[in-house]
Structures are given as C-alpha cells and as structure tokens.
Amino acid sequence: MSGQMSKEEVKKLFNEFDNGNGHLSLAEIDRAITHRYPQLGTNKKAIMRAYKEADSSGNGFVELREFRKIIQLLHHYDELSKLFEELDTNDDHRISYPEFKKGFSLLGEDDTDEQFLRKEFNSIDTNRGGYILFDEFCMYMAKRKVN
Template structure:
C-alpha cells in the first residue's frame, strides 16, 4: 500500500515538473520565434501592425515577464533586435522618456507602440545631429553650427543672424546645442515630415522655457543688437 502511494506521489510530482519544464520551454520558444519574426521583418514603426503583432514584440522586450519595460530591458532588446539603432544611445533615451507618458520610469503595453515609433523618429534625427557634430562629442558648438547650418534648413549668412539662430536652439544658453534642444527645434521646423503626433505634443510641452532662461535670452538679444 505504501509502495503504491509512493508511486502515485512520484508520478504526480514528475507530471507537475514535466508541465513546468514544458511551459518554460514553450515560453522560451515563443520568445525566440517572436524575436526571429521581428528581425526578419525589421519592424520599426507600428503603422502596419495589429495589436497582436505589437504584443509579440513587447513580449520579446519584456525579459523578466512582469508586463512593464525598464530602460535596461529596452536597451538590451534594441541591441538584439535593432542593432542599427543600438549605437545611438541619446536617441534611445529620448524615445524612452517621450514614450513614458505616465512618468513612472517604465513603459507598459499601452505606451509600447509609441516607443517603437519614437525609436525610429529619434534615430533619424540623431543621424542629422551627428552630421553637424563634427568632433563627435554629442553637442554642437557655434563653429560646427556655422559649417552645417544649411543641413537643417537655415540659410542666413551674416554672422550675427546665425548667432541669433544658434541661441534660439540653445535654449539653456550653455553655448552648445544638445540633442534634446535639437529635437525641440526639429519638431518645430518639421525637419522630418512623418513626426508622430505624440512627439509633437511632447515637444510642445518641452518648449516652455523657464523665466530665468528667457531673461538671459532677452539680455543676449539686446547685446547682439548693440
């Protein structure tokens, strides 16, 4: 009798373990399949994807399976799925911040479609930014701006006018145009025509300049005129 009970217990335990192993294996295979599908199609924007397809990509990003994406998970997934985007870290960071509309530091499924579109958008902007950033220090000084200003649709010639334009983009008046400042200008001027609407809304909210910075700008403009 005791032997039969032991056998039954052993069978049940083995069965449960087998199910767990199968479940874990299936989960891994699903993620691998989704990853392969994503890589083959090189999906960047969500225009032609339905909710189920977006969910598959989300599951690949969600390494720990908790339903939300950290910056580390996004960074890792971009390296694996979109290696051509991985080296442009400022673009990834900008997309992550802009997509996180809840401001909780994570990207949930509702925000994920926006993240994918913004990764593409900011990557395209960063390509333009890098052409201006001659010394590759991830900021544009006035000398670099003078050499490449026509790349962003600025055709003024006089040095004073060019300096005024530079100061308009350099909103914190730090003497350099940072990528965040460049993105605000790019959205305003529509350097890329297919700007996502969500991005436009984000840029508009970020264009509000603190009063102390506005005062500095007014002083600089007055000095330039003098």
C-alpha cells in the same frame, strides 16, 4: 522594427522585450533593441530620448499602451541623432556655433545671414551653455516640424 505595425505585432514584440512583469524598464528596452535591432542599438541617445518621451505615465516604465509610441520615436530620434552627428564635426557630443553655422544647410536652410544664424543658435541653446546639446536639438527640430 517599423512604426506601422498591427496591434498584434506590437503586442508580440512587447512580450518579447518584457521579462514577464507587464512593463519595460530602460534596461529591458536597451537590451532587446541592441540584440534584435543592432542598427538602432548603438544609438543610446535615441533610445534614451524615445524612452523618456514614451513613458507618458511618468512611472519610469513603458507599458503596452505606450509601446507603439516608443517604436515610432526610436526611428524619429535615430534620424535626428544621425543629423546631430553630421553637425557635430569634432565628435564632442555637442554643436558649437561654428559647427552650426557650417552645417545649417543640412537642416534644409540656406540663410547665411550672420545675425539670423546667431539668433537661431541662441534660441536652440536653451541652457545658455554656448553649445547645442542633443535634447536641445530635438526640441528645436520638433518646433520646426510643427511650424
């Protein structure tokens, strides 16, 4: 699955995923990706995040007009999920400050100033839970990409 598909290829893939009602539920997308693209199918966090973002109408389904976006987002969030997993060295599905500090260079940064790192960590931890969750990490990486 590539983000650079023609309109015809996108429509054909949508029809493969669709059960015939013209829109895709999360279950349809998950099942199709798991079956057709097993390399992405195991990454449930990426699938869920891409699904939520692609549903621009907010109706809980992905229609054909939103489908190209989910294809692009799946690749993007799959890559972010892999990076998140590298930072999450104890595999508890969240990044602690020590993990963040140790892995900050994985984000392409070399600043090791303790005050800066703590401030950066706290800005990512928007729910103030003391850990960075995947959604918070995605938001942070999106802001970094824009700036």
